[in-house]
Amino acid sequence: MSSKHFSELGDSASRVLDAAEGLIQQQGYNGFSYDDVARLVGIKKPSIHHHFATKAELAAVVAQRYTHRFRSELLIIEGRHAKATDRLLAYAALFEQRYTQDRGLCVCGMLGAEAASLAEPVAAEVQLFFRSNLDWLAAVIKEGQQQGLLRSSVKPAALAEAWHSAMQGAMVLGRGLQSDRGPAQVAKSLLATLLA
Amino acid sequence: MSSKHFSELGDSASRVLDAAEGLIQQQGYNGFSYDDVARLVGIKKPSIHHHFATKAELAAVVAQRYTHRFRSELLIIEGRHAKATDRLLAYAALFEQRYTQDRGLCVCGMLGAEAASLAEPVAAEVQLFFRSNLDWLAAVIKEGQQQGLLRSSVKPAALAEAWHSAMQGAMVLGRGLQSDRGPAQVAKSLLATLLA
DNA sequence: GTCTATACTGAGATAGAC
């Protein structure tokens, strides 16, 4: 089924992925069609099927590529920031960028909300996104506590869960309020309560 | 358009609302159909149209009734708990209940995520939900700070935003992870960092 | 790799009988 990997894709397949990714962020899995993708890419509907036989496969590869890119951004953060507090803010900035551009949600946040209507391979990719985020955050927070930068009253894994939840929720809230206030603001507030 | 008010509805219209509410929590606005509702209620599709002419109107009334009920639950919390910390945990328990029943999302959280594909009257109802939540939370937190129960390093409105975001996000995260860990856990972690 | 053409299904919605 989802044995396809995004690294093996050609140019127009990548453009299809770009379009689908944007549509999922904006409308969700149930809110976009092959025709929407086709219009954005500038080709016809059956050509989309040529690249991705089913909508589920398309979504799975979108999530897969999204997660891969996100993890590479986490690596960049590690290279750029030493302090845990700075890393947490840079993490929030990743979501903030996507949100402030066009109030786009995190691809996997949107898919997570829709999890009940997703095919299993798609849900599996989404799960990987969340796992890798929580692992990364927990490690950052643990370090921050050991460095004495963050309060140690709560376990790293629990704080990681809370931090990531706050980012996802901030975007949902911002959309619901039709507001430009995004996850960066929430991150700033939360970080103030976490400082040692 | 959405001049209809849920208090003026008869018995079977209420059953239609119940079904639609559950479907929105589970699949989202774009993920359910009039036929799904009809099957759940045990009547035929055109009968749904008799009660709610359009899908947008149905969703708007669902959101309206949901917000109304939610606010009444907030009043109950005020009557049952005096301390701000207890109120915050009871608030989280509202979401926890919905989540643990069948991993259902907050109706307005789901609709907020889908805001880009909602008709304006629906989006307006959703906005009211978030506003009333933030107002209530900010008041509770302000009191908690004045009572000396919560740290005062961050403004009540900002903490309210963070708290609510964390609840919404916790449910998205739980779904994405296919896990039963819900907003109550996140609330517990966050509260520990907020204690004075 | 892209197209036209087309199948098939389900969607939201209306007409009109009971």
Place this chain on the structure above:
DNA sequence: GTCTATCTCAGTATAGAC
């Protein structure tokens, strides 16, 4: 208030030519 019947359109997907 509920039904049958029907409309119209959009959705996913396939066949087969270029």
